Amino acid sequence: MSNKAISIALAALLWLPSYGDEQAKSIVASIEAGGSISVSQPAALDSLLQRPVATPAAKEETGQTPAAADTRSHKSKSGYRVQIFEDNNPLSARRTAESYHSRMQTEFPRIRSYISFNSPYWRVKAGDFRTRAEAEGMLAELKQAFPSLAPYMRIVRDKINIYD
Secondary structure, three states: OHHHHHHHHHHHHHHHHHHHHHHHHHHHHHHHOOOOOOOOOOHHHHHHHHOOOOOHHHHHHHOOOHHHHHHOOEEEEEEEEEEEEEEOOOOOHHHHHHHHHHHHHHHOOOOOEEEEEEOOEEEEEEEEEOOHHHHHHHHHHHHHHOOOOHHHOEEEEEEEEEEO
16 A cells, blocks of 8 residues: 555656646747737716816815915915814814814915824814914914914914915
């Protein structure tokens, strides 16, 4: 019985390398085989791909819809903003940030406010101030308008937008 097992194992070992070579040759042949790929798509998709799309970053930076953001030209410069809200609660931070952003727009329409998300924090910042003194004046006004957030408000260095 042991002679039979040895002869079967020996036959398998002799057969295995030839099977591996054949399989490798067929794989190489299929890779080297010529061919072409054609993609069919509706004409409506072509027109969508041709049109430039405004990025969500444009909306977050300007606090406006992308269409309104594209019509104004602006420059970025180092400056100051007042951070009025910051939270990382995954259940409520976004909704709260949007709420404070809309309150800023209604109560202080002359000051731009910005929502940003830098994982995991949602932040609402206000203003584009070139000097820290300007930002401090706005900070005092915002602390009176939002007394519940006053302890958390602070002035932060940020890239500000300067509109023409």
